Amino acid sequence: MHIAIVGNIGAGKTTLSNKLAHHFNWEVFLEDVDDNPYLKDFYDDMPRWAFHLQVYFLNSRFRQTQQIKKLQETNRGIIQDRTIYEDAHIFAANLSQSGLMSERDYQNYLGLFNSMISMVDPPDLLLYLRADLPKLVQQIERRGRGYENNIKIDYLKHLNEHYEEWIAGYNLGKLLIVDVNNLDYVNNPEDLSVVIDKINSTLFGLF
């Protein structure tokens, strides 16, 4: 079983990934953020570093999908924090449409993505955490990564629009949308139970 948690920056993916991995006693795969050599520079100067960052994330995410594939052969359950689909369909697409990545770099990137994607298995369940801008801003501030102070509201807004469009057309497997605006699974165990019940119901038809 492989559940992938997707959603905008600060929606609560990492927090929920860790909690679900603990609950189900499954393996968790997190994003390559702390050791990412481009992320801080990217937020300082997006046009300069957009392509470098996308190639870095694409490679890191592809490597992760291959590790997940191997682990699945052992029947171990897996929780994945963000997917390779989001790199291309959300972030790279947004950078291109916002004029922050040149057409030449975007087409080069897409060529790479399209070569890789046929080797990627979709998750059994894609869990989309839907969050409005105030919730995202509040949680990004709460997390306090210095370089994310530069993130503009418009950037988050455009990412949310890309998410909604991508999710509306998602057809690679089961999909569960959870509105997290009024959920606090950090402090309220009942809110975590709500999410776990929805997952069990979507995957196994329980509840």
Ligand SMILES: Nc1ncnc2c1ncn2[C@@H]1O[C@H](COP(=O)(O)OP(=O)(O)O)[C@@H](O)[C@H]1O
């Ligand atoms: N549903 C929630 N309610 C309250 N706080 C949350 C919730 N989800 C996440 N947080 C807090 O918001 C911050 C960002 O969450 P995080 O899981 O890192 O988001 P993401 O991985 O989607 O970027 C963290 O400080 C986390 O403790």
Ligand SMILES: Nc1ncnc2c1ncn2[C@H]1C[C@H](O)[C@@H](COP(=O)(O)O)O1
């Ligand atoms: N593909 C990406 N392009 C640009 N930025 C990205 C990409 N993937 C992740 N990010 C950023 C967004 C955040 O600042 C960090 C970690 O993501 P988070 O949603 O907080 O887990 O990396």
